[in-house]
Each structure stands twice: as C-alpha cells, then as structure tokens.
Amino acid sequence: MVADLEERFAGFAARLRPAAPYRDPWPAERRLAMIAIDHIARGHLARGHLARGHLARAHTGAGHTATNHPVAPQSTPSALTRLGFSRGEEIDAATGRPYAMYVGGAWGVVLVDLSMPARVVVEVPHPNSDLRTERMGARLFRLVPGSVLLMAGAHRRAAGGAADVAHNDRSLFNALAAGAAGRRLPQVQLHGFADRSLPGLDAVISTGTTTATPAAVRVTDRLRRIGLATCQSWQDSRGRLEGIGNVQALTAERLGTVFIHLELNWRVRGDERLRSGALEAVAAADIAAG
Numbered sequence: 001m002v003a004d005l006e007e008r009f010a011g012f013a014a015r016l017r018p019a020a021p022y023r024d025p026w027p028a029e030r031r032l033a034m035i036a037i038d039h040i041a042r043g044h045l046a047r048g049h050l051a052r053g054h055l056a057r058a059h060t061g062a063g064h065t066a067t068n069h070p071v072a073p074q075s076t077p078s079a080l081t082r083l084g085f086s087r088g089e090e091i092d093a094a095t096g097r098p099y100a101m102y103v104g105g106a107w108g109v110v111l112v113d114l115s116m117p118a119r120v121v122v123e124v125p126h127p128n129s130d131l132r133t134e135r136m137g138a139r140l141f142r143l144v145p146g147s148v149l150l151m152a153g154a155h156r157r158a159a160g161g162a163a164d165v166a167h168n169d170r171s172l173f174n175a176l177a178a179g180a181a182g183r184r185l186p187q188v189q190l191h192g193f194a195d196r197s198l199p200g201l202d203a204v205i206s207t208g209t210t211t212a213t214p215a216a217v218r219v220t221d222r223l224r225r226i227g228l229a230t231c232q233s234w235q236d237s238r239g240r241l242e243g244i245g246n247v248q249a250l251t252a253e254r255l256g257t258v259f260i261h262l263e264l265n266w267r268v269r270g271d272e273r274l275r276s277g278a279l280e281a282v283a284a285a286d287i288a289a290g
C-alpha cells in the first residue's frame with residue numbers, strides 16, 4: 001500500500017540536511033525544466049489522462065474494449081524524467097484524484113493533479129527548515145483540485161545557501177515557478193516564522209511587492225475570519241520578513257501574475273487543527289480565480 005501523501009512529503013523533508021550536496025542546474029537543464037512546466041501548465045498531462053478515459057468510454061460504447069487503443073501520452077520520456085526525476089502515478093486515497101509524482105533528489109519533488117488542467121501552483125521552498133511547510137503543501141494540494149505542487153529537494157542552507165530556491169534564480173525550482181508564471185498560473189508559496197520574531201501575529205500575507213491583489217486580500221480575510229492574527233505586508237511594516245528579494249515574487253510582478261507569500265508562525269504550523277484550519281481558509285480564498 002502506498003503511504004499517505006502528507007506523510008511521504010514529511011518523510012522527504014525529514015531527510016534534508018544542510019551538509020548534503022546541492023548544485024544549480026546547467027542552462028540546458030533549466031531549459032528542460034521550462035519545457036516540463038510548460039507541458040504541465042498547458043494541461044497536457046491532465047488532458048492525456050482525461051482523453052484516455054473518454055476513449056475508453058467511447059470504445060466501450062462502440063463494443064470495443066479499452067485495450068484496443070494505445071495509451072500513448074506518457075510513453076515518451078518527459079522533460080523531468082530526462083532531468084533524472086523518477087515518475088509515479090497514483091490515486092490519492094484521501095481525495096480519489098489521480099496524481100503524478102516526480103522525485104528528483106536535491107532538485108525537489110513535483111506533484112501534478114491529473115484530474116483537471118493545472119489551475120494553481122503550491123510552493124514549498126524551505127522544507128524541513130520551515131517546519132511543517134512540507135505537510136502544508138501536501139494538504140493544500142489535496143484541498144485545491146488542479147494544483148501543481150513544487151517542493152525544494154535540499155535544505156535551504158545547503159551549498160552555502162545556494163539551495164535557498166526562493167532567493168536563487170538559477171535553481172530548478174525557480175525555472176519551474178517562472179515557467180508557471182509565464183503560463184499565468186497563480187502561485188501560493190508557504191513559509192514559516194518563529195513566534196518570537198513577530199509576537200502576537202499568526203500569519204503574514206505578502207504579494208512580494210508594495211501593492212495588494214484581490215487574491216491576497218481574500219486570503220487575509222479568510223484567515224482573519226477563523227481568528228488568526230494576520231498582517232498584510234503592503235500595509236504593515238512588521239510583515240516585511242522573508243518576502244523581500246523573493247525571486248519568484250519578482251518574476252510574478254514582472255509578468256503581472258498572482259503570487260502570494262504566506263508565512264505562518266509556529267503556534268499555527270505546529271498544531272494540526274490550527275494548521276488544517278489555515279489551509280482550508282486559503283483553499284476557500286480560491287487563489288486560482290486570480
């Protein structure tokens with residue numbers, strides 16, 4: 001039996017060490033990553049999946065068996081598998097939805113919901129370092145159909161900090177995120193902060209810029225509605241934490257696409273009930289609507 005998705009992500013993150021090796025991709029490898037995310041963003045994987053289903057039904061209706069047509073879409077190596085990622089396809093027991101999981105060592109994990117074309121990208125740039133954000137990513141992926149989940153594959157302090165993919169525009173993670181932004185997919189990036197760094201605040205919402213977006217305001221409203229003390233960095237200087245210099249935010253700003261930088265304190269991240277409530281609130285804010 002396949003382990004629970006959230007537990008698997010927790011397991012990936014638990015193994016990350018600052019002393020482990022990490023290197024940036026070469027330019028040709030970044031180009032392959034752009035091709036990969038382009039396929040994902042254009043819904044090629046989902047369409048392939050749905051097309052197979054439609055064909056199977058059509059053939060059954062016409063008296064043929066489903067095995068009469070070729071199952072072609074996944075048969076050629078994808079750009080990610082050419083980069084050394086392994087690929088698995090499973091049904092999530094919790095949601096009943098199929099997903100593809102690509103695992104690429106220090107370059108990370110990519111999870112693609114195959115039940116519909118991609119609508120939103122969920123990002124976990126600091127697994128292990130920002131405790132529980134890997135669980136948060138898996139949970140939000142489940143709550144939002146059409147999600148693509150990107151998780152870094154190295155501890156942010158690895159390779160002298162080069163593995164901090166939120167501040168390294170040469171990372172594979174950034175190539176995938178930038179490609180998604182180029183396809184106008186909204187992004188939500190999950191972080192954590194220590195309770196003592198902002199006493200009295202549970203959540204900080206940032207767009208990475210000095211201006212608000214409707215999606216960021218909706219997330220704030222939803223978090224406040226469940227009682228989390230939430231500040232908006234474009235209104236409140238206390239919120240200028242990690243969002244500064246975030247390369248995914250800069251790209252999204254340049255392209256005019258939605259980017260939400262969500263930071264939760266440890267009080268919320270460390271409590272299963274509070275953490276779930278926060279993620280349900282984010283899902284209810286419908287970031288995919290832009």
Ligand SMILES: [Zn+2]
Nearest residue numbers: 126130191192
């Ligand atoms: Zn972080």
